[in-house]
Amino acid sequence: MNPALAMPDAPPARRRGRLQLLLILMVVIGPMVLASAMYKFQFWVPEGRSFHGTLVGNGLTGADIGVRGAVSGGGWQLLVTAPAGCQADCQQLVYLARQIHIGLGREASRASHSLATTVVPADYAETLRQEYPQLRRLGLDAAAYHKAAAAPEGAQLWIVDPHGNLVLRYDGATRGKQILNDLRHLLKLSNIG
Incomplete structure (x- = not known):
């Protein structure tokens, strides 16, 4: 096997690993950022409530x-x-x-x-x-x-x-x-x- 041919495979694997890391971070941090934005800017806030007073x-x-x-x-x-x-x-x-x-x-x-x-x-x-x-x-x-x-x-x-x-x-x-x-x-x- 030619070592020169194995070199181009390394960058796509590294990119795929970085993409997976970004997706994991978005799944973990994304909801917190969305909830903070909903609270700060008051959008998508439910109008219903379960209390009468x-x-x-x-x-x-x-x-x-x-x-x-x-x-x-x-x-x-x-x-x-x-x-x-x-x-x-x-x-x-x-x-x-x-x-x-x-x-x-x-x-x-x-x-x-x-x-x-x-x-x-x-x-x-x-x-x-x-x-x-x-x-x-x-x-x-x-x-x-x-x-x-x-x-x-x-x-x-x-x-x-x-x-x-x-x-x-x-x-x-x-x-x-x-x-x-x-x-x-x-x-x-x-x-x-």
């Missing part, structure tokens, strides 16, 4: 919206906030939070419900003491609540994770079944609390 995915805690006291007791929490005092809309959300907590069934031990407000009318305070024995009562700094961009006016119901982070927010018009479905979904996916 307003997502508060920016790491806010109860203290950031003026809630005084420990928001998280080691589990998930349904927190009702009422910056203008607990009037009819707040009272409806407190009732709804209890019903959702009961509706969790065997998962109820992983969650609790609480109320953070500035003022509770005396007659409703007695109702809370008698009819809502498991309800935790927390204070609310109205000035801090109004400064927080994520905290709108009126009574709100928040889902709080075991670390004390606000996850979802609902107003008084949201149906209880939607909130219950969202909380069940979070409990199913969660390995904490």
